[in-house]
Amino acid sequence: MRAILAIDQGTTNSKAILVSEAGAVISRGASPVGIYYPQPGWVEQDPKRIWQSVCEAVRACLDAGPDVSIEALAVSNQRESVTAWDAETGEPLGPVLSWQCRRTAPDCARLIDEGHLTRVQSITGLPLDPMFPGPKLRRLLDDAPKGRRLRLGTIDNWLIHCLTGGRVHACDASNAARSQLFDLRAQTWSDELCTLFGVSKEALPQVLDSAGDFGSTLGLPGVADGTPIRAAIGDSHAALFAHRAFNPGDGKVTFGTGSSVMTTLSGFIAPAGGITTTVAWRISGTPTFAFEGNILVSAASLPWMTEILGLPDVGALIDLAATAEPGGPGFVPAFVGLGAPHWDSEARALFSRINFSTTRAQMARAVTDSVALQVRDVFTAMQRQSRTGFGALYVDGGPSRNRFLMQCVADLLGHPIVQCEAPEASALGAAYLAGLSLGIWPDLAAISDLPGNNELIRPQASDNSEQLQTWHDAVARSTFRPSHAKGE
Missing domain, CATH: 3.30.420.40 (ATPase, nucleotide binding domain)
Incomplete structure (x- = not known):
C-alpha cells in the first residue's frame, strides 16, 4: 500500500x-x-x-x-x-x-x-x-x-x-x-x-x-x-x-486553544474591520487568498471553568451549560487580550451581569457561549467585507464534535455549519497537498471527490437579541480603561 x-x-x-x-x-x-x-x-x-x-x-x-x-x-x-x-x-x-x-x-x-x-x-x-x-x-x-x-x-x-x-x-x-x-x-x-x-x-x-x-x-x-x-x-x-473549501466564500472554523475563522476569496482583498487577509495556500506559483479572524482564547476557557466548578471534565461542563437558557450572565475570555475583530492586547477577562441568583449552570453557559459568540463577531466582520458572502462553513477541532456547542454556533451565526468527522484535518490537508504534488490526485476536483463523513447542522430560529446585547456590553467592559475616560 x-x-x-x-x-x-x-x-x-x-x-x-x-x-x-x-x-x-x-x-x-x-x-x-x-x-x-x-x-x-x-x-x-x-x-x-x-x-x-x-x-x-x-x-x-x-x-x-x-x-x-x-x-x-x-x-x-x-x-x-x-x-x-x-x-x-x-x-x-x-x-x-x-x-x-x-x-x-x-x-x-x-x-x-x-x-x-x-x-x-x-x-x-x-x-x-x-x-x-x-x-x-x-x-x-x-x-x-x-x-x-x-x-x-x-x-x-x-x-x-x-x-x-x-x-x-x-x-x-x-x-x-x-x-x-x-x-x-x-x-x-x-x-x-x-x-x-x-x-x-x-x-x-x-x-x-x-x-x-x-x-x-x-x-x-x-x-x-x-x-x-x-x-x-x-x-x-x-x-x-x-x-475542500476551494470555492470563493467557502470557509471553516477551527476550535482549539484559540480559534481560526477562514474563508477563501476570489482574489486579493485588503483587510479592514478587524480581520486579516492571508495566503490560504500556493500551488504552481498561484496563491489562493483568504480572510481570517484569529481568536486568541476559545476552547481553552472550557477546562479552566471546568476546574473552577469542580467538574470531572469539559463534557460535564457543556452538559451543565445545556441545562441553562441563553441570555444569562456574559463572559469574555480575554485572558491574553482580545484578537479579531477587536485586537485589543490590554483587554481582560471578565464576567458581567452576575448576582446572588446566578447559578453554576448559568456560569457554565456563559463560558460555553463565549466560544460561539467570538466566532459570530468574526463572521459578521467578514460578511461586511466579502464580495461573495459565505458558502459552505465547516467546523473542526476537538470541541466541534460536541453537538450542543455546534448548535449554539449555528444558531448565533444564523448560518448552517458542516460538522466534519476529521479530527486530524490539518494533517489531512497537508497530505492532500503532498498527494497533489506527486500526482496521486491529479487536481482539486479529484480531492473534492474523496469520501467524507459530514453532518449538516441548521440554525434553529430564536431571538438572541438579549444574549447579543449582554455579550457586546461585556466586551465593551473588558476593553474599557478608566484613564481613557479621563483623557489621560
Whole structure:
C-alpha cells in the first residue's frame, strides 16, 4: 500500500498520520509538547523538544499502522511561532516564541504610535499585534549570541531543517504570509518591512509553494532517507484545504486553544474591520487568498471553568451549560487580550451581569457561549467585507464534535455549519497537498471527490437579541480603561 506520512506540529501536541491513496487515515500517533511561562504574558517552547515530539509521533504512527510504502512527507504546523538557530551547526539559539506570547506588546504599541499600522497592514494583511512575528523575530536576533550566522524561521521552517538534516532552509507561502515580513501582492520578502522590524533578510528562508519540493528526509527515525517532503502549510490553512473549501466564500472554523475563522476569496482583498487577509495556500506559483479572524482564547476557557466548578471534565461542563437558557450572565475570555475583530492586547477577562441568583449552570453557559459568540463577531466582520458572502462553513477541532456547542454556533451565526468527522484535518490537508504534488490526485476536483463523513447542522430560529446585547456590553467592559475616560 502506498501512503503519505503527514505531520501536524501543534501548540500542545505533535501528531502524525498515514493517509492512503483513497484519502483515508490508516494510522495515527501523537506526542505532547511542553509550554513554558517564564513571566506573565511570555509563552515559550523548546525547539529541540518540538523536534523530539515529532519523531515520537512518527514512530507511534508507524508502529500502529500497516506496512506501507511512504511516498512522501507533508508538514502542517502551528503558525506565528518563531525560533532561531545556528546556520552552521543547527543548534537552537533561543526558545520558540509562541504565537500566544505577548512580550512584544510594547514594541507593537510603539510602532502603532509611530504611524506604521496602515502600511504594515497594506503589505502583509496583518495588524500590529503581539500575536504576529515581526517584533518577535527582532527579539530573537537581539537575544542570540553575537558573531553567529543565524537562521530565523517559522515552525515549518524549523521542522524542514530538522527533517532534511539541515540541508534545506525553506518555508511555504502560507507560513511566510503570517510572518509579518511577506509582501502578499509580490509574494516575496519585503525589504521595507525587514528594515522596519530590524530583521536580516539573509536569515530568512526561501519561500516555496505549499505543494512544493522541500527536499528529502535524512535521519528521521523509521523513515527511509531520501523520502521526498512534498508539502508544508500552516495548520489552519491545511484544515481549510482538507475541507475542500476551494470555492470563493467557502470557509471553516477551527476550535482549539484559540480559534481560526477562514474563508477563501476570489482574489486579493485588503483587510479592514478587524480581520486579516492571508495566503490560504500556493500551488504552481498561484496563491489562493483568504480572510481570517484569529481568536486568541476559545476552547481553552472550557477546562479552566471546568476546574473552577469542580467538574470531572469539559463534557460535564457543556452538559451543565445545556441545562441553562441563553441570555444569562456574559463572559469574555480575554485572558491574553482580545484578537479579531477587536485586537485589543490590554483587554481582560471578565464576567458581567452576575448576582446572588446566578447559578453554576448559568456560569457554565456563559463560558460555553463565549466560544460561539467570538466566532459570530468574526463572521459578521467578514460578511461586511466579502464580495461573495459565505458558502459552505465547516467546523473542526476537538470541541466541534460536541453537538450542543455546534448548535449554539449555528444558531448565533444564523448560518448552517458542516460538522466534519476529521479530527486530524490539518494533517489531512497537508497530505492532500503532498498527494497533489506527486500526482496521486491529479487536481482539486479529484480531492473534492474523496469520501467524507459530514453532518449538516441548521440554525434553529430564536431571538438572541438579549444574549447579543449582554455579550457586546461585556466586551465593551473588558476593553474599557478608566484613564481613557479621563483623557489621560
